[in-house]
Amino acid sequence: MAPADALVLTLVALHVLEGLFWVHRHALVFAATTTSARLVNTDGPLGNTNHVFVILDPLPPLHPRFVVEAWPISVSESGVVRMPAELPIGTREAPAATAPFDYDALAEVTSSGKDVVTADRTVGNTSSVAFAHHLASRLRAIAKAANPADRTAAIDAMFAEAFDVDAARGRLLEFEKQTRFLNITSNLVPIVTIGGVAGILYVPWVANVWFSFAALAFGAYGLTWVEMFRAHRELYPELGGKRWQDLLLMIVSLPATARARGWIARDILAPYHPLTAAAVLLDADAFAEVARDTWRSLAHPLPVPAEARPIVEAMRARLRTHVAALLTARGLEPDTFAATPERSSERVVAVCPRCQSEFEQKQPECPDCPGVELVMPQV
Numbered sequence: 210m211a212p213a214d215a216l217v218l219t220l221v222a223l224h225v226l227e228g229l230f231w232v233h234r235h236a237l238v239f240a241a242t243t244t245s246a247r248l249v250n251t252d253g254p255l256g257n258t259n260h261v262f263v264i265l266d267p268l269p270p271l272h273p274r275f276v277v278e279a280w281p282i283s284v285s286e287s288g289v290v291r292m293p294a295e296l297p298i299g300t301r302e303a304p305a306a307t308a309p310f311d312y313d314a315l316a317e318v319t320s321s322g323k324d325v326v327t328a329d330r331t332v333g334n335t336s337s338v339a340f341a342h343h344l345a346s347r348l349r350a351i352a353k354a355a356n357p358a359d360r361t362a363a364i365d366a367m368f369a370e371a372f373d374v375d376a377a378r379g380r381l382l383e384f385e386k387q388t389r390f391l392n393i394t395s396n397l398v399p400i401v402t403i404g405g406v407a408g409i410l411y412v413p414w415v416a417n418v419w420f421s422f423a424a425l426a427f428g429a430y431g432l433t434w435v436e437m438f439r440a441h442r443e444l445y446p447e448l449g450g451k452r453w454q455d456l457l458l459m460i461v462s463l464p465a466t467a468r469a470r471g472w473i474a475r476d477i478l479a480p481y482h483p484l485t486a487a488a489v490l491l492d493a494d495a496f497a498e499v500a501r502d503t504w505r506s507l508a509h510p511l512p513v514p515a516e517a518r519p520i521v522e523a524m525r526a527r528l529r530t531h532v533a534a535l536l537t538a539r540g541l542e543p544d545t546f547a548a549t550p551e552r553s554s555e556r557v558v559a560v561c562p563r564c565q566s567e568f569e570q571k572q573p574e575c576p577d578c579p580g581v582e583l584v585m586p587q588v
């Protein structure tokens with residue numbers, strides 16, 4: 210391969226690679242388009258058991274992806290346990306729980322990268338620096354409550370915040386406002402980088418005016434870096450370290466500059482429950498699908514180990530209240546999701562209320578949802 214071809218191919222490869230996100234398979238990833246958003250499949254082959262790579266658009270217009278994930282921990286008045294209250298349908302068993310934390314142990318809880326940690330233990334893992342930071346700050350607020358009533362109020366506030374659809378919508382509008390100019394410059398970057406370099410290498414008249422192209426390219430880079438830094442500071446004032454790190458990555462690997470807006474977009478809705486983000490981003494039918502799975506996983510939960518059970522069940526009760534309120538506000542009736550569907554054939558004698566699998570032989574529980582009792586199908 211000629212050196213010129215290799216250089217262009219390397220630039221293209223870097224541009225694509227810088228558009229990869231490493232997210233939890235249980236996360237909801239929304240791909241925005243000009244007018245709406247759709248859910249991205251997180252069952253892809255590029256990943257491991259728990260995580261998957263999601264790729265940003267390779268060609269302009271570079272639309273953002275928004276990533277939201279359920280809390281990796283359960284929170285109640287009596288403490289916090291490293292165990293999600295919501296386990297998506299398809300999860301075979303609840304993860305092993307570690308000993309619960311009482312709030313004395315959480316007074317100094319903080320985030321370290323994507324983890325929520327105390328001085329000597331990990332409280333939970335997330336797939337985003339912003340989400341870990343958010344969780345740690347809310348846990349500190351709960352831990353600092355002076356009495357039980359204040360503690361309940363702090364927990365309620367954390368849930369109310371996670372399900373605040375208007376605030377989530379406001380956050381998205383703020384993102385749009387703060388990144389309007391960045392949207393132009395970061396879309397310009399791959400065009401001037403790959404197009405410019407290819408032009409200089411292959412087109413004689415472009416090669417003659419290479420200096421103008423280089424000036425244009427570095428103008429686009431410089432503007433994008435400045436705008437990225439400014440917008441990031443407006444939208445994530447608390448994440449100064451991440452801001453400098455992202456800027457450095459863009460300077461070291463120039464094609465990454467095209468991802469400036471995508472990187473900012475990723476966690477813009479991280480503080481919200483996945484269903485709240487779905488309510489803001491999806492159309493009615495797609496929202497109803499997410500709502501149905503969310504409700505079924507809470508209404509027919511997987512059993513959890515005894516030491517985690519009181520905290521996880523208290524968290525599930527709170528989640529059910531908020532999810533039901535959100536569904537009702539969107540004109541959906543939670544009870545209709547809980548009902549078993551009509552059986553597909555007369556041979557079906559039992560249905561799993563959680564995953565809706567049908568069975569032609571009587572058995573006590575669903576093999577895919579251990580611990581969930583089967584019910585009679587609707588006839």
Ligand SMILES: [Zn+2]
Binds near residue numbers: 561562565575577578
């Ligand atoms: Zn099942």
